[in-house]
Amino acid sequence: MYDEDFEEMEMPCPCNNCGDWFDLNSGSASNKWYPNTVICKSCGDIEDHEVDIDNEEEDLLIEIENGNNIRANKKRLKEIGRPFKKKN
Numbered sequence: 463m464y465d466e467d468f469e470e471m472e473m474p475c476p477c478n479n480c481g482d483w484f485d486l487n488s489g490s491a492s493n494k495w496y497p498n499t500v501i502c503k504s505c506g507d508i509e510d511h512e513v514d515i516d517n518e519e520e521d522l523l524i525e526i527e528n529g530n531n532i533r534a535n536k537k538r539l540k541e542i543g544r545p546f547k548k549k550n
């Protein structure tokens with residue numbers, strides 16, 4: 463990073479996740495990884511995506527538990543990278 467970028471930041475702070483410096487004003491509030499913490503925008507986007515997948519996985523598991531579209535829902539779980547595992 464150039465010094466000029468650093469000086470342009472109003473509230474520079476290091477990202478908890480990647481360690482890069484970012485402007486607090488343009489950061490992203492973390493919910494899952496670092497509750498009550500602001501992380502940089504690019505890490506925030508990755509986290510948001512992960513949370514989306516978590517939510518979809520949760521919905522699909524509920525559907526499977528309820529016996530709805532089990533085959534399709536299991537296939538979708540595989541597609542989102544969360545293959546179905548039987549609970550112990």
Ligand SMILES: [Zn+2]
Nearest residue numbers: 477480502505
């Ligand atoms: Zn980051």
